[in-house]
Structures are given as C-alpha cells and as structure tokens.
Amino acid sequence: MSSLELNKSRRSMLILLAVFIIPIVLAKLALHQQWFNYGVTNQGQLIENELTLAKLGLSVDKFNHQWLMLYTMPASCDEQCEKTLVSVNNTYIALGKEMPRVKPVALTQQDLSTAQVEKIQIKKWHIQAMPALSKTVIEQSQVLIVDPLGNVILSHVPPKDAEQLPAFGKAILADFKKLLKYSRIG
Incomplete structure (x- = not known):
C-alpha cells in the first residue's frame, strides 16, 4: 500500500469519525451549557x-x-x-x-x-x-x-x-x- 493510499484511507477514517463524534460533543455542550430552553410548553x-x-x-x-x-x-x-x-x-x-x-x-x-x-x-x-x-x-x-x-x-x-x-x-x-x-x- 502506498503512502498516498494510506493518507487517503486515514483521512476518510478521520472524516467518518468527525461526522459521528462532533454532533455528540455539540449536543453534550448544549445540554451542559444550557444553550436551549428545555421542553417547557406550558405558559402557567x-x-x-x-x-x-x-x-x-x-x-x-x-x-x-x-x-x-x-x-x-x-x-x-x-x-x-x-x-x-x-x-x-x-x-x-x-x-x-x-x-x-x-x-x-x-x-x-x-x-x-x-x-x-x-x-x-x-x-x-x-x-x-x-x-x-x-x-x-x-x-x-x-x-x-x-x-x-x-x-x-x-x-x-x-x-x-x-x-x-x-x-x-x-x-x-x-x-x-x-x-x-x-x-x-x-
């Protein structure tokens, strides 16, 4: 396997991991930093x-x-x-x-x-x-x-x-x- 194919394979693997990991990390941050209102729908x-x-x-x-x-x-x-x-x-x-x-x-x-x-x-x-x-x-x-x-x-x-x-x-x-x-x- 050439180094070019190896780099391409690693890059694909990193992109794949980033696609799955980044949303989880952002969701965890949003939850702990309270960026959004929780599911409150009542007015009273x-x-x-x-x-x-x-x-x-x-x-x-x-x-x-x-x-x-x-x-x-x-x-x-x-x-x-x-x-x-x-x-x-x-x-x-x-x-x-x-x-x-x-x-x-x-x-x-x-x-x-x-x-x-x-x-x-x-x-x-x-x-x-x-x-x-x-x-x-x-x-x-x-x-x-x-x-x-x-x-x-x-x-x-x-x-x-x-x-x-x-x-x-x-x-x-x-x-x-x-x-x-x-x-x-x-």
Missing part, C-alpha cells in the same frame, strides 16, 4: 406539590367531572380584580367549541357586586364563597387549571398591570387548548 406555573379540590375544601362531584378554570379572588375585589374577572370570562368564551368541557369557577371572599355580575356570563359560572380550607392553602389571587379528576395542574397569577391582561388571557387559553386537545377525559 406547574403545580409541583399535590393539590386537589378536596384539599381546597371543594367536591369534585359538584362540577360534573369537568375541567375547571378556577379564579381565586382576593379578599376585596378592586378595579384590577374586576378586569381580571372579565379577562378570565373572555378567555372562557375564547375556548369556543371546547366551552362545554370547561366550567369557570370563582371562589369569592365577598359577594360579587351587580356591576361585576353584569360583566361576566353569570349563567355559565359557578360562584362560591371560598372555603376556609382554601384560604389556608391559597396565598394569593390566581387562576388555577383543574383536571376532571380534581387535580390542580397549573397556576396563572394575574398581572398587576391591566395592559398585561390580554397576554395573561392568551397564556391561560394556550394551556387549556393544549390540555383539552390531548385529554380524553372531561
């Missing part, structure tokens, strides 16, 4: 500790095993709270053909005013006083996504600024659409 905060409707003092059977868009309202519902309530109602309406699978629920710490009731589709909503058990578990106003089995899956904290409410509603809508698309229950 995933509930890590097990939280169920029973732990909130609510019964699963009361909601006919539907998905819940559960808005835990603050102690006093000011203008921002009202806007959030309207935004959650609009998000519910934006579900379109999936609306029958979802029940909007408001846990209130005081009765809703007439003006607040007029701003939402009251016949579709389930409005209930917040159980004492819920007050110990829930520390802030938020929108919780609850599956038909009564497990709280995601939490969305309302923004402080009214200008961010459309993005807030879109985030809830995106999460719901994805969950309803892949769910066979509810």
